[in-house]
Amino acid sequence: MINDPRLILSARRPDGEDDADPEIAAAISAAQSDPKIAEWVEKQAALDRSISGALRSVQPPAGLRDRILTGAKVSRKQPSGNESWFERKVWGFFGRGELAAVALVMVLLVSAVIYNRLTDKPDERPWQVFAVAKAAELESGVESLEHKDAFLQTSVEWMREQACPAPYTLPEGLQSLGLFGCSTMKWNDKPVGIVCFKLGAAHEVHLVCINAKDIPEMLTERPMWTEIGGYTTAQWREKDTAFMLMSRAPRAELERLLEKKTALRIARRIPLHG
Amino acid sequence: MLENESLPLKGGNFPVIFRFCGIHRSVQAPIYNLNPDFSFQILVDRHYPALFRFGLSLAGTADAASDLVQQTFFLWAEKGHQLRDPSKAKSWLFTTLYREYLSIYRRMTAHPQVELDESTAEIPVIEPAAFSNLDGASVVAALQKMDEVFRVPLTLFYLQDLSYKEIADAIGIPIGTVMSRLSRGKEQLRALLTDEHSESGKVLQFSTKEGAV
Numbered sequence: 163m164i165n166d167p168r169l170i171l172s173a174r175r176p177d178g179e180d181d182a183d184p185e186i187a188a189a190i191s192a193a194q195s196d197p198k199i200a201e202w203v204e205k206q207a208a209l210d211r212s213i214s215g216a217l218r219s220v221q222p223p224a225g226l227r228d229r230i231l232t233g234a235k236v237s238r239k240q241p242s243g244n245e246s247w248f249e250r251k252v253w254g255f256f257g258r259g260e261l262a263a264v265a266l267v268m269v270l271l272v273s274a275v276i277y278n279r280l281t282d283k284p285d286e287r288p289w290q291v292f293a294v295a296k297a298a299e300l301e302s303g304v305e306s307l308e309h310k311d312a313f314l315q316t317s318v319e320w321m322r323e324q325a326c327p328a329p330y331t332l333p334e335g336l337q338s339l340g341l342f343g344c345s346t347m348k349w350n351d352k353p354v355g356i357v358c359f360k361l362g363a364a365h366e367v368h369l370v371c372i373n374a375k376d377i378p379e380m381l382t383e384r385p386m387w388t389e390i391g392g393y394t395t396a397q398w399r400e401k402d403t404a405f406m407l408m409s410r411a412p413r414a415e416l417e418r419l420l421e422k423k424t425a426l427r428i429a430r431r432i433p434l435h436g
Numbered sequence: 437m438l439e440n441e442s443l444p445l446k447g448g449n450f451p452v453i454f455r456f457c458g459i460h461r462s463v464q465a466p467i468y469n470l471n472p473d474f475s476f477q478i479l480v481d482r483h484y485p486a487l488f489r490f491g492l493s494l495a496g497t498a499d500a501a502s503d504l505v506q507q508t509f510f511l512w513a514e515k516g517h518q519l520r521d522p523s524k525a526k527s528w529l530f531t532t533l534y535r536e537y538l539s540i541y542r543r544m545t546a547h548p549q550v551e552l553d554e555s556t557a558e559i560p561v562i563e564p565a566a567f568s569n570l571d572g573a574s575v576v577a578a579l580q581k582m583d584e585v586f587r588v589p590l591t592l593f594y595l596q597d598l599s600y601k602e603i604a605d606a607i608g609i610p611i612g613t614v615m616s617r618l619s620r621g622k623e624q625l626r627a628l629l630t631d632e633h634s635e636s637g638k639v640l641q642f643s644t645k646e647g648a649v
Binding site: 168169170172173175176177179180183206209210212213214215216217218219220221222223226227229230231286287288290291378379388389390 | 509574576595
C-alpha cells in the first residue's frame with residue numbers, strides 16, 4: 163500500500179492521460195488538499211513536461227522508416243552481399259525452400275478464407291482498414307447505403323437515432339458537397355458511422371465516425387494524413403468522437419475540404435405524441 | 437450507390453477476387469489478408485519514432501537503436517498476427533524491443549545486477565525553472581548514465597506512450613516498484629541534468645550515420 167500521493171503522482175504522465183485512473187485520481191484529490199503537496203505536484207508536472215518534450219524531440223535517422231517497411235516486404239531478389247541486417251535475415255529464411263514457403267502461404271491463405279467464412283471471430287483489422295474496406299464495398303456497389311438521403315442534416319439526425327457516432331461540426335467544404343447518404347456498422351461490436359459524399363464527377367468522399375474511447379489511438383484535433391489501400395485518409399478527433407475522411411481524390415482536394423469547420427444545424431425532430 | 441449513380445467499379449481488384457472466390461459476405465477481409473502492408477505501415481508510422489527513442493536510451497547509439505527497432509518490426513511481421521487484441525499492439529512492440537535488447541546487449545556487456553532498496557525514498561525538492569531549455573541529446577545522454585533499473589521505466593514514462601500499469605507489464609515488475617523506480621529515477625535524472633547544466637557549454641552528443649541527432 164502506497165500512502166504518499168507524491169509517489170503515486172510520480173507515475174502520472176505529464177499530458178494528463180492517466181488522470182482518469184482511480185489511483186492517480188485519488189492521489190490528485192489528496193494532493194489538492196495540501197498546498198505544499200499541490201505545489202510540488204505542479205513543479206513536478208512542469209519538469210516532466212520539459213524532459214518529456216526534450217526526449218520526444220529526438221528524431222529517428224532519415225531512412226529508418228523506409229528500411230523497416232522495405233525489410234518487411236518479402237521480395238524475391240537474390241541477396242547481393244550488401245543487404246542490411248534485416249534483409250539478410252529475411253533471405254536466410256526464404257533460402258531454405260522458396261517453393262515450400264510459397265505453397266505453405268497459399269495453403270494458409272485458403273485456410274484463412276475458409277476459416278473466416280465458417281467462424282465469427284473478432285475483427286483483427288485496425289478500424290481504419292475496416293472503414294476503408296467498407297468504403298470500397300459501398301463504392302463498388304457490393305453493399306448499399308442503409309439511409310439514402312441528399313440532405314446532410316437529416317442524415318446526421320438518422321445516424322444519431324441509430325445510436326451511432328455522428329458529427330456535430332463539419333468543415334464547410336464538406337457541408338457543401340452533394341450527399342449520397344449514410345450507413346451504420348459495427349467494428350468489434352463498436353458502433354461506426356459512415357457518411358458518403360460526392361466530390362465532382364469522378365470521386366467520392368467518405369466520413370467515418372467512431373467513439374474515440376473505442377479506438378486504441380489518441381488522435382488530436384489536427385488531421386493526421388495516411389495512405390491506406392489507395393485511399394488518402396485524414397484522421398482527427400473532436401471531443402469524444404474520432405473521424406476519418408477518405409477518398410481516392412488527391413490529398414490537396416481533401417485538404418481544401420477541411421479548411422474551416424462550422425457547426426451543423428440539426429433541427430430537432432419533435433415527436434407527435436408526448 | 438451504384439443504384440443511384442452507376443459508378444464504375446473503383447475498389448481495386450479485391451472485390452473481383454472475392455467474387456471469384458464466391459464470397460460476398462465480407463469484402464473487407466481481402467484488404468487485410470491480401471494487403472497486410474496497409475495496417476503494417478500504419479503501425480510503423482505511429483510507433484517507430486518512440487521505439488527508436490526507447491532503443492536509443494537502452495543501447496546508446498542510433499545504429500544499435502535502429503537495429504532494435506527493425507528487429508522489433510521484423511518480429512511483428514512474423515508473429516504480430518497472433519495478437520488477439522489489436523489495442524495491445526503498442527505494448528507488444530515496446531515489450532518486444534526491451535526483450536530483444538536484453539537478449540542481445542545483456543550478453544555483450546554483462547551488466548552487474550544492482551540490488552535495490554525498493555522502499556520509498558524521501559521525495560526531493562524540485563526546481564523546474566533550471567531545466568527550461570533542455571534538448572533531446574542532453575536528456576538521452578543523462579539517461580545513458582543512469583542505472584538500467586531506473587532508466588528503462590523512466591524512458592518509457594517520458595515517452596508517454598505507456599501508462600505506469602503498461603510499463604509494469606512491459607518490463608515485468610510490480611506496479612508499486614514502477615512507482616518507486618520512477619520517483620527515484622526522476623531524482624537521479626535531475627541530479628545528472630543539474631550536473632550537466634552546471635558545466636556550461638558541455639553538451640553530450642550522440643551521432644548517427646546520417647549525422648548528429
